[in-house]
Amino acid sequence: MSAPAIHSMRSTRSREVVLLALCAGLFVLALLGPRVELPAHYHAFADARAWQFLPNAMDVLSNLGFALFGVLGLLRLRLLDHAIAWTVNRQMAALFFLGLVLTALCSGYYHWQPDGAGLWLDRLGMVVAFAGLLGLAAADRVSDRAAHALALLLLVAGPAAATTAMHSLDQLAWVVVQFGGLAILVWLVLNKPLPGAWSVRWWVVIGAYALAKLFELGDAAVFEWTGHWVSGHSLKHLVASCAAWPVLAALRPSHRPNVQAEVGEVAAARTPSGDGVPAGGR
Ligand SMILES: [Zn+2]
Numbered sequence: 458m459s460a461p462a463i464h465s466m467r468s469t470r471s472r473e474v475v476l477l478a479l480c481a482g483l484f485v486l487a488l489l490g491p492r493v494e495l496p497a498h499y500h501a502f503a504d505a506r507a508w509q510f511l512p513n514a515m516d517v518l519s520n521l522g523f524a525l526f527g528v529l530g531l532l533r534l535r536l537l538d539h540a541i542a543w544t545v546n547r548q549m550a551a552l553f554f555l556g557l558v559l560t561a562l563c564s565g566y567y568h569w570q571p572d573g574a575g576l577w578l579d580r581l582g583m584v585v586a587f588a589g590l591l592g593l594a595a596a597d598r599v600s601d602r603a604a605h606a607l608a609l610l611l612l613v614a615g616p617a618a619a620t621t622a623m624h625s626l627d628q629l630a631w632v633v634v635q636f637g638g639l640a641i642l643v644w645l646v647l648n649k650p651l652p653g654a655w656s657v658r659w660w661v662v663i664g665a666y667a668l669a670k671l672f673e674l675g676d677a678a679v680f681e682w683t684g685h686w687v688s689g690h691s692l693k694h695l696v697a698s699c700a701a702w703p704v705l706a707a708l709r710p711s712h713r714p715n716v717q718a719e720v721g722e723v724a725a726a727r728t729p730s731g732d733g734v735p736a737g738g739r
Pocket of ligand 1: 690
C-alpha cells in the first residue's frame with residue numbers, strides 16, 4: 458500500500474472516530490441535559506386562516522414545496538438510473554427525497570389540526586429526510602459505513618426522541634436530535650470531500666435550514682410585518698424545502714459527467730479497510 462493511501466485510510470478512520478465521539482456526546486446530553494418544555498401555546502400558529510374547507514390553509518399548503526422537491530428528486534434518480542450506480546450516496550439521496558414526501562404528508566396532516574399526536578407524526582417525517590441528508594453528507598465526507606450507521610442511528614433515535622417528547626412533554630431529546638444533527642452536518646461539511654463525493658452546495662443547505670429556523674421563531678412577527686399576508690411558519694416550510702435544491706442540482710447530468718467511471722474507480726476506495734484510498738477530494 459502506498460504512503461498516501463495509508464495516510465488517507467488513517468484520515469478516514471479518524472473521521473469515523475470523531476463522528477462516533479460526537480454522537481456519543483449528543484447521546485449523553487440527551488440523557489443528562491436539562492428539561493426543555495414545549496411552549497404553552499406551541500400549537501397555536503399565527504396564521505389560522507381557513508381557505509374553503511381547509512383550516513390553517515397556508516401552513517398546510519406551504520408543505521407542497523417538500524412534496525415537489527421530494528417527487529422531483531425521486532424522479533431524477535429514476536431517470537438517471539443508468540447514469541448513476543446505486544452507490545451509498547444514491548441510497549441516501551433516495552432516503553432524503555422519500556423523507557421530503559413523508560414530511561409534506563405528515564406536516565400537512567399536523568397543520569390541518571395541530572395537536573401533540575400530529576406534532577409527533579410531523580417529526581417522524583422530518584427524521585427520514587434528515588437521516589438521508591446526514592447520511593449523504595457522511596458518505597461524501599467520512600465513509601460508506603459511517604453513512605449507513607448515521608442514517609440508521611437517526612432513524613432509531615429520531616422516533617425515540619419524538620415519542621419521548623410526546624409522552625413526557627420534555628423536548629430535550631428532540632432538540633438534541635435536531636440541533637445536534639445540524640452540528641454534525643456542519644462538522645461533516647468542514648471535512649474534505651472523499652473521491653466520488655457529490656458536488657452538493659452544502660453551505661446553501663445549511664443556510665436554508667438556519668433561515669427556516671429563524672422564520673419558525675418569528676412566526677407571529679413575520680405575519681404582522683407582512684400585513685397578514687404570510688406567516689413565519691409558512692415561510693419556514695417553503696425555505697426548508699428549498700434546502701433540497703442543492704441536492705437536486707447535484708443530480709444534474711451536467712454536474713456528473715464521469716459518474717460511471719468515477720463509481721468504478723472509487724468503489725473500493727471508499728471503505729476504510731480497502732486498499733488504495735486516494736488522498737483528498739475533488
Ligand atoms: Zn410546520
